[in-house]
Amino acid sequence: MNSTHVEDRARQLAQGLKQAGLRLTPQRLSICRALAERKDHPTAQALYETLQKSMPTLSQATVYNTLEALVELGLIQDLGEAGDGATHYDIDPRPHINLVCTRCHRIVDLKEPALDGLAQRAAARSGYQVLGARIVYYGLCPECQHTTQ
Amino acid sequence: MNSTHVEDRARQLAQGLKQAGLRLTPQRLSICRALAERKDHPTAQALYETLQKSMPTLSQATVYNTLEALVELGLIQDLGEAGDGATHYDIDPRPHINLVCTRCHRIVDLKEPALDGLAQRAAARSGYQVLGARIVYYGLCPECQHTTQ
DNA sequence: ATGCATGCAAACTCTTTGCAAACGC
DNA sequence: GCGTTTGCAAAGAGTTTGCATGCAT
Secondary structure, eight states: OOHHHHHHHHHHHHHHHHHHTOOOOHHHHHHHHHHHHSSSSHHHHHHHHHHHHHHHOOOOHHHHHHHHHHTTSSSSSSEEEOOSSEEEEOOOSSOOOEEEEEEOOOEEEOOOOGGTHHHHHHHHHOOOOEEEEEEEEEEEEEEHSSOOO | OHHHHHHHHHHHHHHHHHTOOOOOOOHHHHHHHHHHOOOOOOOHHHHHHHHHHTTTTOHHHHHHHHHHHHHTTTSEEEEOOOSSSEEEEEOOOOOOEEEEEEETTOOEEOGGGTTHHHHHHHHHOOOOOOOOOEEEEEEEEEHHHOOOO
16 A cells, blocks of 8 residues: 555546546546545545545535545445445455444445355345445444443 | 234334433424334434424434434434435344435345344454444336436 | 536525424323 | 424525536537
């Protein structure tokens, strides 16, 4: 997870958008770069606030639109909300478990081999065309278990 | 899934609330019964609208509060939103796959033995106290795959 | 040059909140 | 009777929308 890796990932996301026929605007590039730099599971608002520092005219709509496009392309995951009412995104599109703390709203990833191929099997059994996954367990993180409130 | 089963399930939910120290109000009983009768994965609003016919003074807050209590007790599942912006609930709390159609917003359940014990293993590996799950694949249902829009 | 994308701000919808009245236990 | 729960309505927050302007290709 060095800076080269971050740049590669940003390029992957941007290339994905381009190959889908979307234009590579400075805003979209910035969003892809911001996503690749993130080590957490940001919300649209969090990305917007971060990006606004270097791009004051950026609008929320652009952030939401770009995230939606990336999700539909399967390049990032839409994790739903984490107890804070806002949708969180996962930069890693590979199937894995997301552990959400409903108290501090932090999310950690967990590699889980049992999930490999599960989406394909589910698709075959149900007839659904599966476009994305949301494998989330929610509860309390180790830290929040030991706090009174 | 006959009417006896529905009544049993409603009683289970109500008993769960009672054992948690919550009072068995007519509103809560109605919500439990409405949940047990459902064969789909309703939103809070959908339940509210259904219940309002027989209980005109019921407030949205009560529906939201009761659903939140049932989720925290692990009696029902909070599936997050299904592409329509509203949170859907699953009456069945056992671990299984939920297939969400992002076009018609229908949700189907899929039994999946690979999920058994997964929550416990994830909890052990991560230190999280796991209180609930949200195992969702989203995509297009067989019907919506064959519609132009 | 063409038409997709952006910015802006208002609108929309789901959900939550506060407080007085009602009622389960 | 006590303390929780409800109802009501307004507030709150995340997200979406519409349209004129701007820019990637």
